[in-house]
Amino acid sequence: MELRVGSEVAYAYTGGKTFDAKLPAIVFIHGGEQDHSVWALQSRYLAHHGYAVLAVDLPGHGRSGGAPLASIEAMADWIVALLGAAKIGAATLVGHSMGSLVALDCAARHPERVRRVALIGTAFPMRVSPDLLEATKNREADALRTINVWSHAAYAHYPGNPGPGSWVRGGALRLTQRQKPGVLHADFAACDGYAAGLECAARVGCPALFLLAGRDAMAAVRHGLDLAKAVPGSIVKTLDDSGHNLMGEKPDEVLDVLVEFLRA
Amino acid sequence: MAAPRSLQFDTLSLHAGQRPDPVTGARATPIYFTTSFVFRDADHAAALFNMERGGHVYSRISNPTNAVLEERVAALEGGVGAIATASGQAALHLAIATIAAAGSHVVASRALYGGSHNLLSYTLPRFGVETSFVDPRDLGAWKNAIRPNTRLLFGETLGNPGLDVLDIPSVSAIAHEARLPLLVDSTFTTPYLLKPFDRGADLIYHSATKFLGGHGVAIGGVLVDGGTFDWEASGRFPELTEPYAGFHGMDFQEESTVAAFLLRARREGLRDFGACMSPATAFQILQGIGTLPLRMERHVANTRKVVAFLGSQAAVESIAYPELESHPDHALAKKLLPRGCGAVLSFGLKAGRDGGRRFIEALRIFSHLANVGDAKSLVIHPASTTHFRMSDAALLQAGITPGTIRLSIGLEDPDDLIEDLSRGLRAAKG
Numbered sequence: 001m002e003l004r005v006g007s008e009v010a011y012a013y014t015g016g017k018t019f020d021a022k023l024p025a026i027v028f029i030h031g032g033e034q035d036h037s038v039w040a041l042q043s044r045y046l047a048h049h050g051y052a053v054l055a056v057d058l059p060g061h062g063r064s065g066g067a068p069l070a071s072i073e074a075m076a077d078w079i080v081a082l083l084g085a086a087k088i089g090a091a092t093l094v095g096h097s098m099g100s101l102v103a104l105d106c107a108a109r110h111p112e113r114v115r116r117v118a119l120i121g122t123a124f125p126m127r128v129s130p131d132l133l134e135a136t137k138n139r140e141a142d143a144l145r146t147i148n149v150w151s152h153a154a155y156a157h158y159p160g161n162p163g164p165g166s167w168v169r170g171g172a173l174r175l176t177q178r179q180k181p182g183v184l185h186a187d188f189a190a191c192d193g194y195a196a197g198l199e200c201a202a203r204v205g206c207p208a209l210f211l212l213a214g215r216d217a218m219a220a221v222r223h224g225l226d227l228a229k230a231v232p233g234s235i236v237k238t239l240d241d242s243g244h245n246l247m248g249e250k251p252d253e254v255l256d257v258l259v260e261f262l263r264a
Numbered sequence: 265m266a267a268p269r270s271l272q273f274d275t276l277s278l279h280a281g282q283r284p285d286p287v288t289g290a291r292a293t294p295i296y297f298t299t300s301f302v303f304r305d306a307d308h309a310a311a312l313f314n315m316e317r318g319g320h321v322y323s324r325i326s327n328p329t330n331a332v333l334e335e336r337v338a339a340l341e342g343g344v345g346a347i348a349t350a351s352g353q354a355a356l357h358l359a360i361a362t363i364a365a366a367g368s369h370v371v372a373s374r375a376l377y378g379g380s381h382n383l384l385s386y387t388l389p390r391f392g393v394e395t396s397f398v399d400p401r402d403l404g405a406w407k408n409a410i411r412p413n414t415r416l417l418f419g420e421t422l423g424n425p426g427l428d429v430l431d432i433p434s435v436s437a438i439a440h441e442a443r444l445p446l447l448v449d450s451t452f453t454t455p456y457l458l459k460p461f462d463r464g465a466d467l468i469y470h471s472a473t474k475f476l477g478g479h480g481v482a483i484g485g486v487l488v489d490g491g492t493f494d495w496e497a498s499g500r501f502p503e504l505t506e507p508y509a510g511f512h513g514m515d516f517q518e519e520s521t522v523a524a525f526l527l528r529a530r531r532e533g534l535r536d537f538g539a540c541m542s543p544a545t546a547f548q549i550l551q552g553i554g555t556l557p558l559r560m561e562r563h564v565a566n567t568r569k570v571v572a573f574l575g576s577q578a579a580v581e582s583i584a585y586p587e588l589e590s591h592p593d594h595a596l597a598k599k600l601l602p603r604g605c606g607a608v609l610s611f612g613l614k615a616g617r618d619g620g621r622r623f624i625e626a627l628r629i630f631s632h633l634a635n636v637g638d639a640k641s642l643v644i645h646p647a648s649t650t651h652f653r654m655s656d657a658a659l660l661q662a663g664i665t666p667g668t669i670r671l672s673i674g675l676e677d678p679d680d681l682i683e684d685l686s687r688g689l690r691a692a693k694g
Contacts, residue, residue: 016314037522041315044314048310062521131265132265142267143265146267149269156282160331160335161318162520163315164318164328164331165326165331165335165526166318166338166523167344170344170345171522171523175491178491
């Protein structure tokens with residue numbers, strides 16, 4: 001569905017169900033250079049199991065209008081504004097990669113709007129090497145191929161996302177190639193420049209899940225574990241043989257961990 | 265920044281989409297000979313039916329063996345996914361049926377495999393889908409044939425029977441300017457020789473019966489989605505961009521930014537038309553793909569030797585093979601097909617229709633049959649077989665002379681093939 005945040009259209013996939021703000025709300029926040037469709041299976045399942053789901057396209061991504069936001073803090077504020085536009089008091093935030101930092105920042109600075117946070121493929125610091133950051137600006141096609149290689153652990157996936165016969169690496173690459181020029185660099189610069197991770201982690205007061213990938217070459221597992229230690233009472237789960245694209249490589253396992261977390 | 269390595273074509277041919285079976289440790293892809301798959305519980309069943317979880321329900325829709333083949337071909341083509349079908353014709357039909365309906369129109373190259381021509385010329389019009397055929401080399405004709413109700417442009421990477429090279433970059437540009445996708449039949453080239461998505465195509469299909477399988481033992485097709493075409497921006501494909509009452513009101517483009525076409529093709533086309541592939545066939549085609557790079561290299565090397573031989577023979581009046589400077593698409597072939605122009609060629613015998621018959625009947629290694637892309641060398645004489653009812657004048661209109669012979673060059677010792685062809689040429693003289 002489409003909402004208005006400020007003067008721009010904000011798109012959110014509602015999981016194939018009509019959005020009902022009276023239900024417990026879950027907001028899915030994608031990573032850099034992606035859109036809502038990375039959550040296709042998880043968001044659709046939860047929308048059909050009693051939740052009001054918004055899998056957003058961040059500004060400048062996918063179907064949402066505007067330019068990409070320059071900082072994680074700005075994205076967090078945008079999420080809060082989106083909650084207001086959707087008439088949601090508080091929601092569970094599920095974020096992947098860049099989106100996990102957005103969820104973390106929201107939970108720390110807007111605790112009244114966040115019931116739970118699930119941080120997937122997260123790390124702090126989420127630094128980007130100078131070479132890669134330069135490539136995201138000047139050699140986007142090369143950067144996307146590099147990121148695609150680093151985001152996957154396997155060449156075979158069961159049962160595939162969005163389903164059998166899907167070539168997960170190809171789908172992930174094409175999705176990033178479909179974003180507008182300039183989005184990649186803006187997103188990676190925002191991740192690289194985010195400095196408030198540990199400070200925010202210490203302020204998180206809601207239940208927090210860390211779902212990490214054992215073979216993550218984009219967000220170092222040790223940095224994810226360090227961040228988890230800084231969140232009081234956080235739960236840590238690791239999918240040992242997954243790469244950074246956990247929802248693509250391990251869609252069922254990601255969903256199962258989320259369901260367990262939401263039911264706890 | 266050093267570019268990280270990803271697996272190369274030869275390795276993907278053997279590994280993409282498959283890993284040792286987690287239960288048994290089987291290294292080869294198991295053949296999952298089962299019609300259906302047990303649900304863990306009622307919630308799992310509902311989630312599978314509603315596409316909330318990935319997985320298998322019924323082998324008409326998906327099967328683990330087929331999924332390996334689908335992922336492997338998608339990986340080799342650089343696509344986002346694929347669907348294995350009962351035949352190449354089933355793949356073509358599935359592609360068209362997914363995005364066209366009564367009142368739709370297709371623009372197609374006129375240099376097509378006869379089966380494809382039949383489907384477009386005679387069968388689909390009965391269901392309200394019309395086709396305009398154009399000279400594949402005439403870019404203006406492609407453009408001029410597009411109508412408001414056109415939904416697809418379609419051609420073969422190497423056309424029939426003249427081995428016309430489809431100018432994919434130019435034709436795809438025409439398609440995209442009109443906000444339409446380009447579908448190509450890549451059977452003759454395989455992803456080893458040409459990767460159409462890299463050149464601008466949006467959808468690819470193969471008769472996997474031919475070079476992908478490679479051994480002449482199984483009929484099958486594969487339809488691959490490049491994930492490049494923006495159906496939403498096109499505005500011409502409500503099948504993919506509006507809620508579909510036949511599948512829980514799903515808006516496929518909203519569901520998957522890059523795989524909307526495949527979702528609808530599988531969830532509607534395979535479900536309703538049912539032209540699925542047997543898992544045994546998928547296994548057999550996977551065995552072929554494992555050696556695709558090796559075979560294609562040898563196919564091309566043998567073909568080049570045969571072409572050189574035929575070019576030196578007085579009994580041969582013409583050869584159609586794009587690597588020859590005499591071929592009208594020679595320059596385009598050098599650009600699009602640097603690894604070679606495949607293993608199918610046609611040539612004309614001066615001895616005409618009767619000479620063609622004598623040539624065919626004298627051959628001992630080449631098999632006289634209606635197929636291409638086998639490990640074994642194949643031959644057919646259209647004027648005495650597939651087109652025997654046609655007059656010489658009608659044959660010429662179809663680009664075939666009474667003496668046209670089509671060869672599909674296999675993997676035998678090339679000197680044995682040349683000796684066999686020499687025998688045939690001597691017989692052709694009468």
